[in-house]
Amino acid sequence: MTKDLLSLALLRAERQDYDGIASHTPDPSQVSDAAQATTLTIDDLTPPKNRKATQPSARRENLARSRRVGRFLLRALRPLALPFLHRFQARIHMAVSQTGMVDSVMRLEASLAHLQESIYSRLSDQASSHVKSASNIADIRKTLESDAKVTRDAIARVALLEERQRLLRDVVVRGFWQTLDRLDDLTLAERSLTCPVCDRSEPHDTLQTRTDHCAFGGGRLERYLCPRCGCVFGPAKYLELDQDLIDADYALLYSEYSEGDSTAEEIRAFHSLNPRPGGLYLNWGCGRWTRTIPILRAQGYDVWGYDPSAPPVGSGFIATRRDAISAQFDGIFSNNVVEHMVRPVDEFRYFHSILAPGGRMAHASPCYHYRYSSTRFHVVFLTGNSPNVLAERTGFRVMAREEEGEFANVVYERE
Numbered sequence: 360m361t362k363d364l365l366s367l368a369l370l371r372a373e374r375q376d377y378d379g380i381a382s383h384t385p386d387p388s389q390v391s392d393a394a395q396a397t398t399l400t401i402d403d404l405t406p407p408k409n410r411k412a413t414q415p416s417a418r419r420e421n422l423a424r425s426r427r428v429g430r431f432l433l434r435a436l437r438p439l440a441l442p443f444l445h446r447f448q449a450r451i452h453m454a455v456s457q458t459g460m461v462d463s464v465m466r467l468e469a470s471l472a473h474l475q476e477s478i479y480s481r482l483s484d485q486a487s488s489h490v491k492s493a494s495n496i497a498d499i500r501k502t503l504e505s506d507a508k509v510t511r512d513a514i515a516r517v518a519l520l521e522e523r524q525r526l527l528r529d530v531v532v533r534g535f536w537q538t539l540d541r542l543d544d545l546t547l548a549e550r551s552l553t554c555p556v557c558d559r560s561e562p563h564d565t566l567q568t569r570t571d572h573c574a575f576g577g578g579r580l581e582r583y584l585c586p587r588c589g590c591v592f593g594p595a596k597y598l599e600l601d602q603d604l605i606d607a608d609y610a611l612l613y614s615e616y617s618e619g620d621s622t623a624e625e626i627r628a629f630h631s632l633n634p635r636p637g638g639l640y641l642n643w644g645c646g647r648w649t650r651t652i653p654i655l656r657a658q659g660y661d662v663w664g665y666d667p668s669a670p671p672v673g674s675g676f677i678a679t680r681r682d683a684i685s686a687q688f689d690g691i692f693s694n695n696v697v698e699h700m701v702r703p704v705d706e707f708r709y710f711h712s713i714l715a716p717g718g719r720m721a722h723a724s725p726c727y728h729y730r731y732s733s734t735r736f737h738v739v740f741l742t743g744n745s746p747n748v749l750a751e752r753t754g755f756r757v758m759a760r761e762e763e764g765e766f767a768n769v770v771y772e773r774e
């Protein structure tokens with residue numbers, strides 16, 4: 360088809376050239392290199408036999424003619440070639456563009472692959488971390504279960520030991536006091552017994568006795584009414600114990616027994632002293648559970664305490680040893696203490712030593728009567744005239760007494 364178009368173009372060029380159109384001089388700017396190249400190939404269109412036959416003048420004419428044909432051909436072919444060129448150029452551009460897109464897509468795919476690999480790597484790390492955590496949790500659970508078993512075993516062991524300790528304590532305590540009771544059966548009838556308040560000694564058979572049984576395993580509690588001072592004292596087996604054994608017996612008692620709250624009675628005894636602001640006061644035998652001291656201190660009273668069974672640490676106002684007490688007090692008060700005094704004369708003389716002249720003390724106790732007798736720890740009941748006798752022997756005088764129900768209180772003044 361190209362050859363047909365070329366033939367047609369040559370025929371039209373020859374015709375138009377004869378018509379004078381060929382005299383038109385083409386614009387040099389419109390002559391492209393491609394057109395020049397095309398012009399050079401025009402000679403090839405002339406049959407070789409004509410090229411040999413031509414003379415120099417004819418050759419120039421042929422050459423001019425060929426150039427005209429060439430220029431015409433260029434002008435003729437140009438409108439036809441341009442669309443092809445434009446289309447070809449567009450395809451090239453499209454190809455280039457597509458190539459760029461492909462590159463972009465490849466780069467994008469590479470980035471996605473890298474991102475995917477990174478995500479997989481992170482997920483793998485997290486999964487590994489979770490597996491480790493799960494492993495740790497499992498280990499911790501095993502440890503806790505093991506600890507729980509150890510704790511359960513320990514609790515069971517402690518319960519077993521407590522039960523054995525209770526059985527052993529019963530055997531030892533009951534056996535100890537039963538042994539003393541057997542000895543008393545053999546010896547008491549032959550003995551004289553001495554009142555701890557007035558020191559009066561009387562043969563056993565002449566004394567009026569009261570017998571109870573200890574609720575804490577202490578066996579028979581035989582007590583005696585003093586014919587001189589009127590107190591009730593005993594049992595002799597407890598009064599005659601060494602002090603360290605008495606202390607051990609109290610320690611055993613308080614290891615498993617707590618006395619009731621007697622704060623109200625203690626405060627009542629304190630106020631029976633007619634305390635004055637600025638005075639120094641001592642709560643004797645305040646106990647480890649006392650609320651009296653903080654209450655009275657909050658009210659502005661300078662109150663301290665003493666109790667050998669109090670915790671060694673805790674309130675800074677409680678002494679646990681007598682050698683820690685060096686002050687002179689304006690008043691001493693107690694509740695449920697005097698009936699525990701194995702040597703009440705010695706105790707009152709000690710109180711005398713730590714009280715300022717004119718100082719007072721109030722000892723409240725239901726045991727100014729013969730009450731709460733079923734315990735070996737109550738060894739003296741200050742019944743009868745015994746409070747006065749005790750006071751006279753130790754440098755005091757009884758200045759007041761009060762009773763209301765089970766609350767009984769005696770106020771003593773230091774002479």
Ligand SMILES: [Zn+2]
Pocket residue numbers: 554555556557558559585586587588589590
């Ligand atoms: Zn007596």
